[in-house]
Amino acid sequence: MDLSRHEFELDDLVERIKKNDTKLVALQVPEGLKMQALEMMDQIETETSARVVLSADPCYGACDLVHDKMQNIGVELVAHMGHSQMNIDSGMPTQFIPVTYDGSPEIAPVIPYLNAHRQIAFERINNPSNPVEDELEAIDKFQDMVGRIAPLTDTKLGLVGSIQHLHLLPTYKKYFEEAGFDVTIPVGGARLSFPGQVLGCNYSGDDPTVGHYIFLGSGDFHPIGLVLHTGKPLAMLDPYTGEATEMGRERIERILRQRSGLIMSSMDKNRFGILIGAKPGQMRRNLALRMKNKLEKHGKKGYLLAMEHVGPELIDFYPVDVFVNTACPRIAIDDAVKYAKPMITPYELEVVLGEKKWEDGYKFDEIP
Numbered sequence: 001m002d003l004s005r006h007e008f009e010l011d012d013l014v015e016r017i018k019k020n021d022t023k024l025v026a027l028q029v030p031e032g033l034k035m036q037a038l039e040m041m042d043q044i045e046t047e048t049s050a051r052v053v054l055s056a057d058p059c060y061g062a063c064d065l066v067h068d069k070m071q072n073i074g075v076e077l078v079a080h081m082g083h084s085q086m087n088i089d090s091g092m093p094t095q096f097i098p099v100t101y102d103g104s105p106e107i108a109p110v111i112p113y114l115n116a117h118r119q120i121a122f123e124r125i126n127n128p129s130n131p132v133e134d135e136l137e138a139i140d141k142f143q144d145m146v147g148r149i150a151p152l153t154d155t156k157l158g159l160v161g162s163i164q165h166l167h168l169l170p171t172y173k174k175y176f177e178e179a180g181f182d183v184t185i186p187v188g189g190a191r192l193s194f195p196g197q198v199l200g201c202n203y204s205g206d207d208p209t210v211g212h213y214i215f216l217g218s219g220d221f222h223p224i225g226l227v228l229h230t231g232k233p234l235a236m237l238d239p240y241t242g243e244a245t246e247m248g249r250e251r252i253e254r255i256l257r258q259r260s261g262l263i264m265s266s267m268d269k270n271r272f273g274i275l276i277g278a279k280p281g282q283m284r285r286n287l288a289l290r291m292k293n294k295l296e297k298h299g300k301k302g303y304l305l306a307m308e309h310v311g312p313e314l315i316d317f318y319p320v321d322v323f324v325n326t327a328c329p330r331i332a333i334d335d336a337v338k339y340a341k342p343m344i345t346p347y348e349l350e351v352v353l354g355e356k357k358w359e360d361g362y363k364f365d366e367i368p
């Protein structure tokens with residue numbers, strides 16, 4: 001990743017610090033940009049009379065706003081970089097600082113994927129309920145092991161991206177339209193700030209008019225979540241490298257097989273640790289309590305464990321058989337293999353308890 005091509009828009013922050021005569025500012029920076037944190041601190045301290053303290057703990061999203069810890073050391077303002085505001089209140093005045101990347105890749109490499117995916121969407125509309133007969137047909141139709149076919153009313157191309165590339169979307173909408181696609185930029189719910197934005201835990205812009213997706217961004221974190229959530233084909237165009245690829249059905253199948261295995265191995269278990277995320281945008285206390293009640297209804301034990309950071313070394317030793325995660329949903333999906341015991345989502349617990357059926361289609365754990 002070429003960090004020098006990222007633009008940090010510090011002007012609004014500098015103006016706010018000057019206007020309020022802020023003395024102590026905390027800077028919170030995502031992991032991928034920490035290398036540049038000191039440079040940003042220098043810039044803020046040069047342009048204002050404030051002192052800057054870096055919140056050096058890991059930060060993976062706007063769900064993770066620093067709050068009481070910074071208040072305790074006298075910070076008046078948090079400058080949170082690279083993520084957009086969510087529908088949460090951390091209790092601290094917070095300035096969100098956009099980070100944009102200036103790469104703008106050619107669309108030619110991704111067009112073959114988009115043509116193939118649009119064809120899948122057409123077939124889904126034309127044969128909405130035909131169950132597939134064999135594996136090859138399942139691959140053709142991008143049908144996963146749960147047999148999910150998203151109900152469609154149109155075959156539009158949904159154009160989405162990660163936060164540092166969202167400024168590209170209006171231009172790329174035109175490019176893809178010129179290439180013959182009917183393009184929409186989905187608008188999601190209150191957890192998302194911008195059209196076309198996706199988070200690892202929220203794909204609420206999805207609707208039945210979208211037949212397939214194009215993701216502008218790098219890595220497969222968002223693509224995996226989007227396909228698990230929607231069951232729709234997705235192509236990826238990476239602004240850092242210009243490379244195009246797709247989120248293959250095999251990858252999603254592998255994850256679903258793993259999820260199914262974890263559910264099966266939790267079925268005869270009796271003691272469950274229910275994780276509550278203490279970060280402001282991950283805290284789902286009511287969901288955790290509901291899961292505890294469900295366990296008790298089925299004659300099982302549920303222990304509520306609240307924590308800010310979740311990791312194997314922090315929980316594996318508890319004498320429970322299974323963990324149910326209500327903190328960041330991706331802890332269960334992406335990190336399951338790191339834990340010595342099954343780590344399942346609330347929906348998966350409902351399948352374990354027989355309250356939901358796996359065959360009805362996998363339900364991604366979304367934070368609204």
Ligand code: SF4
Pocket residue numbers: 060061062063064199200201202281282327328329330367
């Ligand atoms: S995916 Fe996890 S880390 Fe990312 S915004 Fe959602 S809760 Fe936060």
